Amino acid sequence: MSTGPTNKKMTVKSVAEILGVSTATVSNAFNRPDQLSAGLRERIISESALLGYYGPNPAARSLRTGATGVVGIMLAEHLAYNFTDPCAIEFLQGVAEVLDKAQVNMLLMPGRQEFYKEKSLEAIPERYILYGPPRDLEILQRIETQRKPVVTVDFSLPSHLSVNVDNYGGASAAAKHILEQTTGAIAVIGIRLCDSGKLQTMENQELNDKSLSVSCQRLDAYLCAANEAGRPISLDRVWSTDESTWMHGVEAAERILSTEPRPEGLLCMSDQFALAALSVARSMNIRVPEELKIVGFDGTPESKRYHPELTTVYQPSLEKGRLAAKMVLNPNDYESLVLPTELMIRESS
Amino acid sequence: MSTGPTNKKMTVKSVAEILGVSTATVSNAFNRPDQLSAGLRERIISESALLGYYGPNPAARSLRTGATGVVGIMLAEHLAYNFTDPCAIEFLQGVAEVLDKAQVNMLLMPGRQEFYKEKSLEAIPERYILYGPPRDLEILQRIETQRKPVVTVDFSLPSHLSVNVDNYGGASAAAKHILEQTTGAIAVIGIRLCDSGKLQTMENQELNDKSLSVSCQRLDAYLCAANEAGRPISLDRVWSTDESTWMHGVEAAERILSTEPRPEGLLCMSDQFALAALSVARSMNIRVPEELKIVGFDGTPESKRYHPELTTVYQPSLEKGRLAAKMVLNPNDYESLVLPTELMIRESS
DNA sequence: TTGAAAGCGTTACCAT
DNA sequence: ATGGTAACGCTTTCAA
Numbered sequence: 001m002s003t004g005p006t007n008k009k010m011t012v013k014s015v016a017e018i019l020g021v022s023t024a025t026v027s028n029a030f031n032r033p034d035q036l037s038a039g040l041r042e043r044i045i046s047e048s049a050l051l052g053y054y055g056p057n058p059a060a061r062s063l064r065t066g067a068t069g070v071v072g073i074m075l076a077e078h079l080a081y082n083f084t085d086p087c088a089i090e091f092l093q094g095v096a097e098v099l100d101k102a103q104v105n106m107l108l109m110p111g112r113q114e115f116y117k118e119k120s121l122e123a124i125p126e127r128y129i130l131y132g133p134p135r136d137l138e139i140l141q142r143i144e145t146q147r148k149p150v151v152t153v154d155f156s157l158p159s160h161l162s163v164n165v166d167n168y169g170g171a172s173a174a175a176k177h178i179l180e181q182t183t184g185a186i187a188v189i190g191i192r193l194c195d196s197g198k199l200q201t202m203e204n205q206e207l208n209d210k211s212l213s214v215s216c217q218r219l220d221a222y223l224c225a226a227n228e229a230g231r232p233i234s235l236d237r238v239w240s241t242d243e244s245t246w247m248h249g250v251e252a253a254e255r256i257l258s259t260e261p262r263p264e265g266l267l268c269m270s271d272q273f274a275l276a277a278l279s280v281a282r283s284m285n286i287r288v289p290e291e292l293k294i295v296g297f298d299g300t301p302e303s304k305r306y307h308p309e310l311t312t313v314y315q316p317s318l319e320k321g322r323l324a325a326k327m328v329l330n331p332n333d334y335e336s337l338v339l340p341t342e343l344m345i346r347e348s349s
Numbered sequence: 350m351s352t353g354p355t356n357k358k359m360t361v362k363s364v365a366e367i368l369g370v371s372t373a374t375v376s377n378a379f380n381r382p383d384q385l386s387a388g389l390r391e392r393i394i395s396e397s398a399l400l401g402y403y404g405p406n407p408a409a410r411s412l413r414t415g416a417t418g419v420v421g422i423m424l425a426e427h428l429a430y431n432f433t434d435p436c437a438i439e440f441l442q443g444v445a446e447v448l449d450k451a452q453v454n455m456l457l458m459p460g461r462q463e464f465y466k467e468k469s470l471e472a473i474p475e476r477y478i479l480y481g482p483p484r485d486l487e488i489l490q491r492i493e494t495q496r497k498p499v500v501t502v503d504f505s506l507p508s509h510l511s512v513n514v515d516n517y518g519g520a521s522a523a524a525k526h527i528l529e530q531t532t533g534a535i536a537v538i539g540i541r542l543c544d545s546g547k548l549q550t551m552e553n554q555e556l557n558d559k560s561l562s563v564s565c566q567r568l569d570a571y572l573c574a575a576n577e578a579g580r581p582i583s584l585d586r587v588w589s590t591d592e593s594t595w596m597h598g599v600e601a602a603e604r605i606l607s608t609e610p611r612p613e614g615l616l617c618m619s620d621q622f623a624l625a626a627l628s629v630a631r632s633m634n635i636r637v638p639e640e641l642k643i644v645g646f647d648g649t650p651e652s653k654r655y656h657p658e659l660t661t662v663y664q665p666s667l668e669k670g671r672l673a674a675k676m677v678l679n680p681n682d683y684e685s686l687v688l689p690t691e692l693m694i695r696e697s698s
Numbered sequence: 699t700t701g702a703a704a705g706c707g708t709t710a711c712c713a714t
Numbered sequence: 715a716t717g718g719t720a721a722c723g724c725t726t727t728c729a730a
Binding site: 011012013023024027028031032056057059060061062063064065 | 706708709710
């Protein structure tokens with residue numbers, strides 16, 4: 001009857017009492033091995049497990065020490081969207097790999113103000129990785145005032161570490177490549193270049209803030225490269241979609257490939273878009289690369305598996321995640337980083 | 350000078366003092382709107398935000414009330430692996446959708462004992478979703494003793510809600526279909542059918558526990574269907590890999606398609622495997638479906654995008670996630686569920 | 699509507 | 715090496 005955990009709630013106090021030691025000793029057994037003999041420590045640890053006490057209550061410990069062992073991953077948007085984006089997933093995979101190994105928990109947090117209304121959830125994590133600029137920037141202030149280690153990814157914040165990739169360089173290489181391979185019109189499928197929330201061209205639209213949006217940095221590179229080549233891309237051939245999903249890509253590609261004159265080159269800001277365009281081209285009987293050259297962005301695994309294999313700009317998403325996680329755990333060992341991107345010329349261009 | 354949050358740490362106490370009300374009133378403003386006038390409440394909320402107090406400290410609140418507003422998602426394995434598996438990702442997407450909307454945080458937790466050694470992290474979440482049986486089953490006990498709502502997915506636990514899919518039915522349909530389409534040998538690529546950790550056939554191997562492993566349930570269905578058709582599949586044609594990744598799939602497919610006589614049908618326990626097999630077949634110049642029929646499992650989006658389109662068993666991963674999340678938030682409104690699977694016959698068989 | 703105070707489970711200091 | 719105890723920030727009861 002008396003074996004196994006009792007159903008009574010165990011605390012340092014009750015454990016100490018049962019084992020006949022003081023609460024300080026129990027606490028030390030779990031937190032400061034050097035404060036007691038190895039033998040006693042071992043005895044306490046194993047006996048308390050038998051009693052159903054597996055370690056200090058996290059809430060109480062956290063209240064007392066301020067430490068939680070949790071890293072917050074703040075995502076720019078709704079949580080669910082990120083599980084839709086291969087890049088975000090690879091990034092999270094990299095983060096998970098490192099944090100898991102370091103025995104710290106990952107708390108996923110949406111970047112919308114409303115989530116935090118009248119709660120101070122931002123107090124839970126001890127460290128933060130911000131993946132993209134949170135949709136509601138006020139959240140940043142609340143995180144800032146806590147003076148916790150913060151690493152930003154795909155954007156930068158004064159006096160915080162950041163991990164970025166060379167979006168401009170990659171997009172520029174992609175555009176130059178497409179410009180070389182074509183003589184006719186070139187179109188662009190971009191991601192949230194403006195805030196309209198629907199598929200539309202950028203004609204007469206206001207661009208989002210370039211410093212906060214990698215899409216706008218990429219567009220900038222495309223447009224500059226085209227201008228330098230003396231073949232400017234007009235804004236009515238630059239399309240903005242709300243999200244980087246297959247569906248949105250299909251929709252955009254269908255519109256674009258029905259315009260006259262039909263573009264000969266398609267610069268896509270994600271592989272999802274490019275793959276969708278490839279599929280639309282196939283069903284419209286447009287031959288790729290003969291009649292249409294397509295370049296993607298991201299270099300996701302699927303881009304290499306598809307046929308024809310996709311020409312794309314590789315960015316090291318997995319590595320971005322690993323680095324961000326390592327940085328946030330040991331901020332002093334690192335400096336901000338811009339990782340290279342690389343144009344992978346394959347079959348679609 | 351006095352505008353904006355001070356850098357001093359704000360608490361109910363200091364806020365109450367500054368605003369000239371009692372701590373009880375501040376607390377009530379944040380937790381029990383009915384306990385004070387709307388006007389006062391509003392004033393307190395907005396003034397404290399100005400002071401840099403956005404709500405009660407979660408650790409203290411949680412210590413006091415026992416509530417944390419966090420749902421733990423316990424994954425069977427290392428965290429990172431799940432970001433590799435399209436099914437897990439879709440599942441997480443579904444979970445995220447619902448939890449995000451319900452304003453609760455998701456804490457990702459690995460299912461390995463070592464992570465919890467001498468900590469009682471399991472105390473943090475208020476509710477649990479267990480996605481697959483945790484690798485170290487002792488963890489279950491620790492969760493159990495807390496008497497918190499638990500929903501299991503892809504396995505079941507006595508007296509807890511569960512969400513499962515009809516693995517047996519789906520696998521059975523897949524096998525029957527392949528048996529109809531072929532006359533020659535049939536091979537299987539399975540996921541962790543035994544615990545060897547490497548690619549190998551199941552000849553003379555001990556199968557994992559059927560009640561805990563969906564793979565073994567699927568295998569069971571394949572083998573029964575084959576027996577019923579009078580064309581038993583011998584265990585040296587049943588391969589087990591350690592993880593459902595493209596790489597493992599390629600490796601397995603290369604081995605299998607080099608055996609003599611070459612199989613005419615391939616039953617794959619994931620779309621990743623099936624897609625990898627398709628790719629290997631292509632590079633070995635084996636025509637699909639003419640010379641080789643392939644069926645996958647999962648019905649991931651990619652299976653439909655690939656050419657040839659993959660015949661596969663669809664399971665509603667996204668819906669599984671949504672349901673698990675809804676269940677765990679409102680356990681009393683639900684009963685355990687087995688969702689249907691569906692054979693999607695497409696081009697690869 | 700308010701004020702006072704107990705107590706949630708820890709940890710860390712200071713003694714012993 | 716161990717024990718006693720104050721304090722972490724909060725919620726909630728009770729009395730006013």
